[in-house]
Each structure stands twice: as structure tokens, then as C-alpha cells.
Amino acid sequence: MTTTTEQLEQLTQAAAAAAPVWRRSDAATRASWLRAAADALDAHGEELVAIAHEETRLAEARLTGEVGRTTGQLRLFASALEEGSYLELTVDDADASATPPRPELRRMLTGVGPVAVFSASNFPFAFSVAGGDTASALAAGNPVIVKAHSGHPRLSRRTAEIMAQALEGAGAPRGSLALIEGREAGNALVQHPVIQAAGFTGSVSGGRALFDLASGRPDPIPFYGELGSVNPVVITPAAAGARGEELAKGLVGSFTLGVGQFCTKPGVVFVPEGAGFEDLVARFAVDAEGGPLLTERITDAFPLGVAHLEADPSVTVVAEGRPTDGAQPVVLATDAAAVVDRPDTLLEECFGPVTVLVRYSSPDQLLAALRAVPGSLTGTLHSEPGDDVADVLEVLERRVGRVLFAGWPTGVAVTWSQHHGGPWPATTSLHTSVGATAIRRFLRPVVFQDAPAELLPAVLRDDALASLPHRRNGVLRVP
Amino acid sequence: MTTTTEQLEQLTQAAAAAAPVWRRSDAATRASWLRAAADALDAHGEELVAIAHEETRLAEARLTGEVGRTTGQLRLFASALEEGSYLELTVDDADASATPPRPELRRMLTGVGPVAVFSASNFPFAFSVAGGDTASALAAGNPVIVKAHSGHPRLSRRTAEIMAQALEGAGAPRGSLALIEGREAGNALVQHPVIQAAGFTGSVSGGRALFDLASGRPDPIPFYGELGSVNPVVITPAAAGARGEELAKGLVGSFTLGVGQFCTKPGVVFVPEGAGFEDLVARFAVDAEGGPLLTERITDAFPLGVAHLEADPSVTVVAEGRPTDGAQPVVLATDAAAVVDRPDTLLEECFGPVTVLVRYSSPDQLLAALRAVPGSLTGTLHSEPGDDVADVLEVLERRVGRVLFAGWPTGVAVTWSQHHGGPWPATTSLHTSVGATAIRRFLRPVVFQDAPAELLPAVLRDDALASLPHRRNGVLRVP
Numbered sequence: 018m019t020t021t022t023e024q025l026e027q028l029t030q031a032a033a034a035a036a037p038v039w040r041r042s043d044a045a046t047r048a049s050w051l052r053a054a055a056d057a058l059d060a061h062g063e064e065l066v067a068i069a070h071e072e073t074r075l076a077e078a079r080l081t082g083e084v085g086r087t088t089g090q091l092r093l094f095a096s097a098l099e100e101g102s103y104l105e106l107t108v109d110d111a112d113a114s115a116t117p118p119r120p121e122l123r124r125m126l127t128g129v130g131p132v133a134v135f136s137a138s139n140f141p142f143a144f145s146v147a148g149g150d151t152a153s154a155l156a157a158g159n160p161v162i163v164k165a166h167s168g169h170p171r172l173s174r175r176t177a178e179i180m181a182q183a184l185e186g187a188g189a190p191r192g193s194l195a196l197i198e199g200r201e202a203g204n205a206l207v208q209h210p211v212i213q214a215a216g217f218t219g220s221v222s223g224g225r226a227l228f229d230l231a232s233g234r235p236d237p238i239p240f241y242g243e244l245g246s247v248n249p250v251v252i253t254p255a256a257a258g259a260r261g262e263e264l265a266k267g268l269v270g271s272f273t274l275g276v277g278q279f280c281t282k283p284g285v286v287f288v289p290e291g292a293g294f295e296d297l298v299a300r301f302a303v304d305a306e307g308g309p310l311l312t313e314r315i316t317d318a319f320p321l322g323v324a325h326l327e328a329d330p331s332v333t334v335v336a337e338g339r340p341t342d343g344a345q346p347v348v349l350a351t352d353a354a355a356v357v358d359r360p361d362t363l364l365e366e367c368f369g370p371v372t373v374l375v376r377y378s379s380p381d382q383l384l385a386a387l388r389a390v391p392g393s394l395t396g397t398l399h400s401e402p403g404d405d406v407a408d409v410l411e412v413l414e415r416r417v418g419r420v421l422f423a424g425w426p427t428g429v430a431v432t433w434s435q436h437h438g439g440p441w442p443a444t445t446s447l448h449t450s451v452g453a454t455a456i457r458r459f460l461r462p463v464v465f466q467d468a469p470a471e472l473l474p475a476v477l478r479d480d481a482l483a484s485l486p487h488r489r490n491g492v493l494r495v496p
Numbered sequence: 497m498t499t500t501t502e503q504l505e506q507l508t509q510a511a512a513a514a515a516p517v518w519r520r521s522d523a524a525t526r527a528s529w530l531r532a533a534a535d536a537l538d539a540h541g542e543e544l545v546a547i548a549h550e551e552t553r554l555a556e557a558r559l560t561g562e563v564g565r566t567t568g569q570l571r572l573f574a575s576a577l578e579e580g581s582y583l584e585l586t587v588d589d590a591d592a593s594a595t596p597p598r599p600e601l602r603r604m605l606t607g608v609g610p611v612a613v614f615s616a617s618n619f620p621f622a623f624s625v626a627g628g629d630t631a632s633a634l635a636a637g638n639p640v641i642v643k644a645h646s647g648h649p650r651l652s653r654r655t656a657e658i659m660a661q662a663l664e665g666a667g668a669p670r671g672s673l674a675l676i677e678g679r680e681a682g683n684a685l686v687q688h689p690v691i692q693a694a695g696f697t698g699s700v701s702g703g704r705a706l707f708d709l710a711s712g713r714p715d716p717i718p719f720y721g722e723l724g725s726v727n728p729v730v731i732t733p734a735a736a737g738a739r740g741e742e743l744a745k746g747l748v749g750s751f752t753l754g755v756g757q758f759c760t761k762p763g764v765v766f767v768p769e770g771a772g773f774e775d776l777v778a779r780f781a782v783d784a785e786g787g788p789l790l791t792e793r794i795t796d797a798f799p800l801g802v803a804h805l806e807a808d809p810s811v812t813v814v815a816e817g818r819p820t821d822g823a824q825p826v827v828l829a830t831d832a833a834a835v836v837d838r839p840d841t842l843l844e845e846c847f848g849p850v851t852v853l854v855r856y857s858s859p860d861q862l863l864a865a866l867r868a869v870p871g872s873l874t875g876t877l878h879s880e881p882g883d884d885v886a887d888v889l890e891v892l893e894r895r896v897g898r899v900l901f902a903g904w905p906t907g908v909a910v911t912w913s914q915h916h917g918g919p920w921p922a923t924t925s926l927h928t929s930v931g932a933t934a935i936r937r938f939l940r941p942v943v944f945q946d947a948p949a950e951l952l953p954a955v956l957r958d959d960a961l962a963s964l965p966h967r968r969n970g971v972l973r974v975p
Contacts, residue, residue, distance in 0.1 A: 037890060082595075082596075085595075096970070100970070100972075102967075107912050107913035107933075109909070109911040109912055109913045109914075115909075116561075116564075117561075117907060119909045119911065120900075120902070120903060120909060122909065122911060122913040122914060123913065124913040124914070124915055127893070129926060130894070228711075228716065229711075229712075232707075232708075232711035232716070233708075233711075236871075236920040236921070237707065237711070237920060237924060238920075239925065239926060392715075402948070406951065410951065411516060414606070414942055417942075418940075418941065418942060418943065419942070419943045419944075419945060420942065420943070420944050420945065420947070421599075421945040421946065422944070422945065422946050422947045422948060422951065423945070424599060424946060430588070430594075430596075430598045430599060430601065432588040432598065432601060433586050433588055433967055433969075433970050434587060434588045434601040434602065434603040434943060434967070435588075435601060435603070435943065436603055436941040436942065436943040438940075438941065440692075440715075440940075441715040441716060441717075442715070445716060446718065447608060447693075447718060447939065447940040447941070448941075449941060453970075454584070454586075454941070458926075460926065461897075461917075461919075462897060462915040462917065462926070462927075462928060463893055463896075463898070463899065463915065464897065464898045464899070464913060464915040465898075465899050465901070466898060466899065466900040466901065466902070466903070467901050467902040467903060468899070468901045469881070469901060472885065472889065472901065486972050488581075488912055488913070490912075491575070491579070491912050491932075493579075493581055493965050493974050494974070495972050495973070495974050
């Protein structure tokens, strides 16, 4: 069901026609549209989970949880709209005594225009048609056109159908949400003059190709891509000594969760040499379950990726999990010197249930190897009180977007403070793709100078400001 | 004095070494560094203005004002640091009862790393070495390397010298601010692995070339460019009737200000046909003063740009200003139909004292022509109460970043609410290059999950939060 050029043209024109209605809609109305979409998806949860299970082979319990996360995400953005901070309302009153005299300025954020969303294979709900990019783009006041992931076409169609119907049923205009299919259509979408920004979750190669198209337009548009991440973990000697078994068990659980197909999978783990941590990991890993991978492409790529790692002379196999029809979990090990020498081989993301232990025998070795890690979504530090971790934290803070001090990086809470992003290739930008602030990606500022009150957008008038967070003459005010 | 590859390498290494000190510096310290720079520039104001006048031929009074604006800008960012909202501190407390259990998350914004700044010819202070991009990048906690504009090399060197000395004198590390010269060095700078973001003010061609280099890196970086803007003005028949003389006088003053070399110069003015407005403009324009342009390149380009416009069969000359050694102001006229037909010719920015009046004879004609205007920094509407301007405003809001209802777009107040940006080619991004929020361009989020208090950055600890604006569990709090 590849989308044709003519179909794409119709869909973009419909989005262009819907855009002014979305941009001008007030927050309460837009929140009600988002909630209507969430309610409809919840109501069709069982039907959607069944399709998703068939297409992705992910477990039904996990998929059911993901529906809840997805609709919760839509409702979080509805709340954020009602709260109002996202508008960044800022007023400076006129000051005739200033040199030069200062005009009145009233600033707000407003929708950027129709947004393209490229959905991911590994979260058929939360990072797909109704996922975070779509939710935040709609919340920002923009129609969305989603490029379906080929891994779950039927689910994408049904989700789009339910969501578009719910939006229109709640009063949103035609053209609020559309779906396209096929790589060529996706390439055309990101280059289409109507599209003003794009969100993407997927591979480095796929994301880079689309980023280049977005940046190469006659009028470049922002491209918010989440691409690849190895999510380094550092375990100090003291932590390995004090909690080795718990950490080994936790690591195995995390790198095999969802058959190792999370973007926050811990892919490289710095472990103290000679602390016996590898043996502990091996003990838990032999019982680890693998399973079928999401798509044929990932299924084909996984053994090749593992073989590529194993081909490095420094790499040994620490343990393999239970044999299975699908991917079998595997733990590899190398050392810090090899990582510094060959980061391109040893620190490349390998999607699926594999993790690489990197032995270090001194703080300097650890730091040198850690500095070679590419930008990542997360970095985890397991240390004990009294450990001198200042330098490790300094490197982690520079290389990742989320620094964890307990637990494991898989699992991304959808909250106001969440940040899901990081230096390239984790993401292409300085923004998050998860959490309330994701909305900022699809908003742009506009300021009104010396406007008569009746010509201002309603939220910028004094009566509206009284009940919204805003800054006036430099002072932040909360109603 | 072209910067060599070796020199660039030394400067970038010094910036890389300074970066952690800047990133970790607290707001009060960084504010004191910015104020020290501002004080030093003010103290050397006369010396700097004299050099600037020699190199740019801009009037000394204007240059003196620009120094004040520039140091005021540094001080505005110092205040913004102390106010603390720029950190976007956000905390979600742990919630064990949530499904899945929610960890504690503490989010802040932090410096992105060393920043490249490409300075402009037309504001040798406010958009140059010590200008808004530099001020906001430093405020965000990043060392800066400035590519000097070839139009004022001596001023650039002296400004950098004074500023670097002041920063170091106040306690900032070596490598906090450096200057490079030469196009090749600039191209190398924006591609250098140490550089994490870039700011630019200049031409569409120059900005596009650098944007392409920044986006084409193996690790693309954000490129915040302010490129080109025609700044449409709309005058309704009622406004022309009620205030024609005042508007004509204001327009002539604005498009010839700074010899028409402001990025916010009103370059295209939609005027009602038959309202006699052209005659009024002509009356004031014949007395308008031109003068020498900033650089040889601009001096060569101006008559070519005017000739290019005049070559269009629809274009007539409405008036020419006083003959001068430099550029002579000129007012051209065309009509809305021609603009719709040939926007690439008639709506291209022409730097210098020229503006194009576009006659319209119906609201539909006006809207069609206005929709052809490229993205701009500003859009100005002169209307009278009772005018139906909803459609015009809708187009302006989509096409520009600042909508004015009185006065003229030249003159950009440096305040909390200012927005200096707009759709391509006005700028490359959804951010401003003027005003307090410009700092956001050079910050990236980082979140700490379940961190022991002693390992958190100081501003994220509970005791610091008490005296800073922050959001906790979704609720915005102001101390």
C-alpha cells in the first residue's frame, strides 16, 4: 500500500488547510481533542494489541502496557496545554523613558505548521502513529502526517483510522492526522513544502538519510531524530564488590528486555577487571530468554552485528542465553584498551539481546574508554558512597542526556522532567522526544509589538495572562 | 591575518579545555564574568568607536549607541542567569505506586560546549565579536570562538582582546573567547569536532554555505543563522487616508536608517492603489540621505541589486534621494500581480537604501502578494480601527517572527520578550538571536535519575531549588 505522489499531495493539502485551525485553537479545545484520541485508543485497546502482537511478535502484556503509556502520553500533553507554561508568554511593557524608547512586546509560542512523523518498529504504539512525536506535534497545534513503519502496517492503519476519527469526532478539522506508507513517500514527505518540521525514531542510517533531506531542502526544516545509542554503564569496583550479584542480574534483565530492542538498552558496560563480575553475569545470562525479533531486517542484522563484534581479536564470549527460535542473548567481553583503539567496531550499537562488557583496571583506563563512547540517550553509574566519581560523571554528563544512579536505563518515565535525547548520534538536536518539553520542538516564537488588544491572540491579552503562567517585565508570575 | 590550521587547532583545544569550567561555573560567577566584559567594553568605548567608524564609516553617534546596546545585552544575560529560569529546573519525585514505579528525575539545561559565532558587517558591536550570539553562548556556559567579519578586522581584534582580558581578569579560564579570521578558517571552524553549535548573522548565500557544512558534519551540530529578510509592511487604505503623511515620512526614515543596512529594513511595502501614498513617499524620499556602505562588496552589490529590480517591466522609480558619494536612496514601485508572478525577482532582499512599494487594489490581491513574501524577521501592519485585518494578520503571523502595529521594524529592543527570528530564510531555526531567550540555543537538557544528593549539580539539590524558579511534580514554583 505505497502512498502515491497524488495521494501525498492530497494529504499535505488537507494538512495545510487544517493547520490554521489547529494553530488558532485554544488550549482547552486542543486538550479535549487529545483526550478524545486517547479515549478512543483505550476503547480499542484489545483490538489494537491483537494486531500489534501478530505483526511485531511482542508479548501482549507488554503491548497492553504500551497502549496505556501511549494514551497517558496524550493526556500528559493535554494537561500541559491547560497548565499553559508551554506558551512561554512574555510581556515587556512599553517604556518611553528608555533610550531608545521601548515599545510594548508580547511574545508567545505558536504551532510551526504541519509536521511529519517517522515511526519506529520497536514501540508500535508509544513511538509510532499515536506516539510521542505525534502527541507533542498535535499538542503544539499542528496537523501531523505519519510515515508508517513497515514492521506493523495494519496496526498503523487501524491506529490512524481510530485516531483521525476521534479527532474529527471531537471537532478537529479534516486533515488533522494522516498516514502514508513506503520509503519513497516518506522521502517526499520530509521534502514537501507544506511540512515544517519532522520527528523520527529509528536507525542511524535511516535517520541520517532523512536528516540530510530535511537539511538539504531549499528551505531547511528542523529534523528531530532519535537515532542510535549504546547507553554506557559504569560499575565501580566497590559497587561490584558490594552488589555484584544484584547488578549482574539487573543488567541481564535490562539488556534482554524486549529482546534487546529498546533504544535505551545497556549496550556497553564498564566493569572492573578481576572483580568476578563477568562470572556473575554469565551465571544469570545462561538462563536469559531471547525470542523473535521485530522484523526480518532486524532478524537478519542481529547475528551479523554479533559476528562483527566477535571478529575483533579482543572479544570473548562470556555467556549465551537459552537457545530459542529467535535471537539468543549473548554477553561479550573486551577490554578498555581495545575500545580506545577500535571504537568504531566495539562501540557501535547492535540492536538485539547483546551487551559488551569492557574490563578496566584503572580509573584512567576507564575514563579513556568512556570518552570514546558515542553520544547516547543514557549513562548509568553504579558506585558506592565514598567512590571518587567526579571525573566519570563529568564524562557522562557530556556524552548522554540521562544519567542514572540506580536501576537500569530501559524504562523511560513519561513525565514533565524526562529527557530522552543526547549528543549525536543519540539525537539530532538539543531537545527531547519524551516528556512534556517535547512540545517545544514543534513551536516557534512570535512577538507582537504595540498591538491593539483586540488584534492580539487571546492568550496574550491582559485578562488571559492573569490566569496563565507568564513573565512580565522580567518577572515570572504563576497564577 | 588569516588564521592558520595550526592556530585554529590551538584555539579549539583551548576552548575545549575551558568548556568544563564554563559549564560547571555557577550563575553568579558567570554573571560576574559577563559584567566584567561589559564594563571593560564600556571603558574602552571611545577607542572602539573610533576604530569602528574608520572601518565601517557608520556615524559615531550610532556606534556609541551600539556599544551601549551591546554591553546592555551582556548585562541582560547576567540578570537572566541570576533569575534562573533559563535552567528550566524540573523535578519529578519518585512514585513507587505508579505503574511502572516512577524513579526520581531532576532535569536542568546545561552548556552545549564550545560555540562558533560568525559575526555580521552591519552591527560591528551588537552582532559581532561581543554581540548577542557571543553573549548568549557565554551566558549558557560555553567558550566562544568568533569568526571576525572582514569588514572590521581591527575592531574585531581589539574587541576580542579587551573582552578576553576582562573575562580572564574576572576569573574565567584561558580559552574563553578567541577570534579567527579568514573564510577558510571559518569553514574549518564550523566543521571542527570541538565546536558544538554555531550562531551566524549575514547573507543568505554565506549562511546557507555554513549551514550546509554544519549539517553535513559526521556529527551534525545546530546552526542558528539569521540570513535574509524583506520585512513586509502593509498599509491599509484607511491608514493611508488617515495618516498618509506620517506613514510616508516614517517609512523613508526607516528604510534609509543606517543607509538601509539593517536586517529589519522594510524592503517591501504594500500600499493601496490610487491613495496618493506614492506621492507622499516621493516627497520625503527626495530629501533622504544616503551615504557610504559598509564594505566594498556591499557597495558593489547595491547598484546591481537595484538594477535587477528596475529591469523588471513592472517596476518604476518613485523617487531618488539626495545624490551622495555613497549609495543614493531609491524608492521603486510595482504591483501585486507582478509580485505574485515573479516573487524571486521582486521579493529578494536588496541590502542598502532601497524599498519597493507594491500597489494593491483589493484585499484578495493584497493577500495573494503577501503570501508570496519569503519568511521574514518582521511584518508591519498599519491599519485603522474598523479595518478587517484578520486575514492579513493570519498571513503575517505565519510568515514573520515579529508583528508590528505601530512604528517601523528597524530598532530591535533587547528585552526578555524580544523575538528576532522567522521562517526561512529569516532564520534557520525556531529560536531567536536577540533577547533573553536566545540563551536556549546553546543549552541542552540533562536529567539525573535517582541521584544521591551529593552527586547532583548544586542547582538541582533541594536547598538550591528553594530559591530558584522550578517545576516540581508538574507545578511551576517561583521563589
